[in-house]
Amino acid sequence: MKRILSALLLVCLVLSLAPFGQTLAAEPIKIGGMYNVTGGMSSIDAPGLNGMKLAAKQINEAGGLLGRPVEIVAIDGKTDQTAVTNAVSEMINVHKVVAIGGLNDSTYALAAGPIAQAAGIPFVTAGATLPTLPEQIGDYFFMTPFGDDAQAYAVAEFAVKDLGAKTCWMLVDQAYDFTTALAAFFKERFTALGGEIVLEDKYQSGDTDFSAQIARLKALSPQPDVLFVSAIPNEAGITTKQIREAGLTQPILSGDGFDTPLIAEVAGENADEVYYSTHAALDNPDPKVQNFVKAYKEEYGRAPENAFAALGYDMMMLIADAIKRAGSAEPKAIRDALAETKDFQGVTGVISYEPGKRVPKKSVTIIKVQDGVYSFVKEFTPE
Amino acid sequence: MSKNALFYLALLTGLVFLAQSMLNDYYQRILSVVFINIILTVSLNLTNGFVGDFSLGHAAFMSIGAYLSAVLTLPPASKASMMPQLPMWLSQLEVPFVLATILGGLLAALVAAVVGIPVLRLRGHYLAVATLGLMVIVRVVAINWTAVTRGAKGINGLPAFTNLWWVFGWALVTVYVIWRLVNSSYGRAMIAIREDATAAAARGVNVTAHRMLAFCVGAFFAGIAGALWGHLITAITPHSFSFLITFNVVVMLVVGGMGSISGSILGATVMTLVPEFLRHVETNLSLGGHPLYGLSQIIIAVTITLVMIFRRQGLLGGREVQLPRLFDRQRALPRARVDTAG
Numbered sequence: 001m002k003r004i005l006s007a008l009l010l011v012c013l014v015l016s017l018a019p020f021g022q023t024l025a026a027e028p029i030k031i032g033g034m035y036n037v038t039g040g041m042s043s044i045d046a047p048g049l050n051g052m053k054l055a056a057k058q059i060n061e062a063g064g065l066l067g068r069p070v071e072i073v074a075i076d077g078k079t080d081q082t083a084v085t086n087a088v089s090e091m092i093n094v095h096k097v098v099a100i101g102g103l104n105d106s107t108y109a110l111a112a113g114p115i116a117q118a119a120g121i122p123f124v125t126a127g128a129t130l131p132t133l134p135e136q137i138g139d140y141f142f143m144t145p146f147g148d149d150a151q152a153y154a155v156a157e158f159a160v161k162d163l164g165a166k167t168c169w170m171l172v173d174q175a176y177d178f179t180t181a182l183a184a185f186f187k188e189r190f191t192a193l194g195g196e197i198v199l200e201d202k203y204q205s206g207d208t209d210f211s212a213q214i215a216r217l218k219a220l221s222p223q224p225d226v227l228f229v230s231a232i233p234n235e236a237g238i239t240t241k242q243i244r245e246a247g248l249t250q251p252i253l254s255g256d257g258f259d260t261p262l263i264a265e266v267a268g269e270n271a272d273e274v275y276y277s278t279h280a281a282l283d284n285p286d287p288k289v290q291n292f293v294k295a296y297k298e299e300y301g302r303a304p305e306n307a308f309a310a311l312g313y314d315m316m317m318l319i320a321d322a323i324k325r326a327g328s329a330e331p332k333a334i335r336d337a338l339a340e341t342k343d344f345q346g347v348t349g350v351i352s353y354e355p356g357k358r359v360p361k362k363s364v365t366i367i368k369v370q371d372g373v374y375s376f377v378k379e380f381t382p383e
Numbered sequence: 384m385s386k387n388a389l390f391y392l393a394l395l396t397g398l399v400f401l402a403q404s405m406l407n408d409y410y411q412r413i414l415s416v417v418f419i420n421i422i423l424t425v426s427l428n429l430t431n432g433f434v435g436d437f438s439l440g441h442a443a444f445m446s447i448g449a450y451l452s453a454v455l456t457l458p459p460a461s462k463a464s465m466m467p468q469l470p471m472w473l474s475q476l477e478v479p480f481v482l483a484t485i486l487g488g489l490l491a492a493l494v495a496a497v498v499g500i501p502v503l504r505l506r507g508h509y510l511a512v513a514t515l516g517l518m519v520i521v522r523v524v525a526i527n528w529t530a531v532t533r534g535a536k537g538i539n540g541l542p543a544f545t546n547l548w549w550v551f552g553w554a555l556v557t558v559y560v561i562w563r564l565v566n567s568s569y570g571r572a573m574i575a576i577r578e579d580a581t582a583a584a585a586r587g588v589n590v591t592a593h594r595m596l597a598f599c600v601g602a603f604f605a606g607i608a609g610a611l612w613g614h615l616i617t618a619i620t621p622h623s624f625s626f627l628i629t630f631n632v633v634v635m636l637v638v639g640g641m642g643s644i645s646g647s648i649l650g651a652t653v654m655t656l657v658p659e660f661l662r663h664v665e666t667n668l669s670l671g672g673h674p675l676y677g678l679s680q681i682i683i684a685v686t687i688t689l690v691m692i693f694r695r696q697g698l699l700g701g702r703e704v705q706l707p708r709l710f711d712r713q714r715a716l717p718r719a720r721v722d723t724a725g
Binding site: 177 | 535537612620680
């Protein structure tokens with residue numbers, strides 16, 4: 001028995017040394033699709049991978065890239081940093097991908113990015129919005145979405161120019177980096193445009209009673225023109241509901257933390273005059289958006305689940321665009337072409353990288369919720 | 384050291400050397416994860432397998448080791464830009480990797496002592512609850528102590544110091560220390576406590592002190608593993624060290640067999656390599672056009688369930704694998720055979 005077991009142990013060691021993946025013929029251009037298809041991130045990562053695969057399918061139907069088909073090497077990151085880094089390393093060292101795209105959260109992007117950076121393989125994140133990611137990781141890291149600074153600026157400009165706001169009350173979730181950063185960027189632009197923050201109040205994610213904050217808001221005289229709520233999806237509905245139930249009617253503003261059906265579900269009839277910024281509106285009449293929605297429905301039998309499907313699609317198209325312009329599928333050439341991306345027409349907006357920057361200067365979509373119905377308002381690029 | 388021990392040490396070193404010079408980064412990375420998991424499982428075995436306390440604190444101790452070592456090894460230039468609020472003396476400090484790792488382990492052991500002093504005086508499964516609580520506390524501290532941990536942003540850009548040699552070396556140290564400890568009078572006392580704490584106390588064993596010793600030594604090596612993990616992944620956030628990590632280590636321990644060091648090594652190796660291998664399978668398979676993501680997790684879960692039904696004592700069930708003696712005919716010293724508690 002002991003001998004068998006020790007033999008088993010040795011077999012395990014030997015097996016672990018034997019390469020179990022094999023490189024296929026060098027014919028297709030291999031792109032890594034790095035998403036957490038299972039686990040906590042799957043509700044936004046799985047649609048992202050679907051969007052990416054749809055884009056690759058369309059590219060191949062149109063004749064591929066440089067006369068070669070595109071092949072997506074998709075490995076599940078399991079919402080686990082170790083699994084994500086293993087997967088990225090496998091894509092690079094075993095499958096020899098020329099570029100990698102994916103991931104919608106900075107926790108995983110920060111783990112995956114440096115491996116690609118060290119290997120000289122471009123990594124394009126589909127949905128992680130921390131604006132400092134490219135600086136933190138390096139010159140092979142690009143972002144498909146706008147940074148949180150851009151969406152906060154867009155909301156501030158929208159508030160001042162379109163809603164004519166001069167004073168604002170802020171409610172900020174202290175528990176997340178995303179919410180505090182969003183609030184800081186909003187405040188910066190709103191005051192730069194001549195607005196005034198009359199009161200900045202706070203809460204912790206998980207709170208369910210906002211009566212103290214709302215009482216302080218009601219005590220303000222004169223009342224502020226707009227209310228900015230920096231929240232994650234969890235609190236989007238409940239804050240809206242309680243503010244409206246207190247009889248306050250000013251417009252409520254927020255970032256893509258409000259891009260959730262929870263506003264209508266929780267606040268119901270009270271969900272009116274709510275404006276938020278996000279990556280794409282699926283009811284945007286722009287033919288680019290409508291063609292994507294139609295193609296996605298045909299492929300998967302359902303409408304895109306959220307904006308991350310569109311971001312995954314754009315990420316793949318962005319890489320394809322760079323390969324075409326580079327005229328080469330060499331990682332270095334792809335990186336250089338990516339850095340020079342200009343006026344790329346994506347479903348989620350127009351993407352350009354300014355010299356030395358790898359966060360796109362990109363249009364932001366504003367959505368309005370009125371009587372529980374979400375509708376597209378406008379799409380513009382903040383200054 | 385006997386000729387046999389030297390031979391196996393040389394053999395393993397040779398294998399690691401071969402792996403390090405011939406395998407690409409991906410396979411080296413997987414092997415590194417195997418060794419880190421061996422450190423975690425063998426060290427958890429001391430508390431959970433030999434003393435019979437059920438600790439769930441490994442993720443918390445890893446977190447402590449990873450954060451402290453990260454703050455110590457980051458070059459002053461990146462500390463200045465990433466953590467401007469860090470005290471001057473700390474931001475100027477740049478400590479060699481090995482020292483940072485050891486300090487990470489020591490801090491983890493210190494925290495274990497602080498938690499252990501009140502909790503380990505109690506009987507029953509209080510340790511499981513307390514260590515679970517510790518995990519939440521460590522995460523909340525990591526999120527809110529922004530001056531040092533950078534909060535939810537996490538620390539990234541850690542120097543990628545961890546390579547096969549470091550993890551191999553630390554795994555050797557861990558196995559050696561735990562093996563010596565278990566086969567000393569301390570270890571005998573620990574096993575006595577596991578079998579019957581009252582009887583052990585009646586025989587003059589200081590129950591609390593031995594439980595403390597096991598808990599702190601386990602935490603020390605978990606801190607070491609955390610530091611090695613941090614410098615392998617190069618990015619740590621408060622969410623890196625979740626209950627999932629603790630759970631994985633417990634599974635490795637249970638599958639290998641509690642109360643057996645070779646069982647822990649086997650469990651960690653199998654439970655790291657098999658999911659990785661299955662992932663290749665699921666990536667290449669599809670059912671009616673749908674890729675079978677998640678298949679590997681299902682297979683693992685079913686396997687664990689089957690192990691629990693048909694072989695509750697784990698693969699090795701408390702026994703040790705004896706490597707064949709190749710050089711001397713000298714008989715193995717009579718070893719006390721202790722069967723696992725059911």
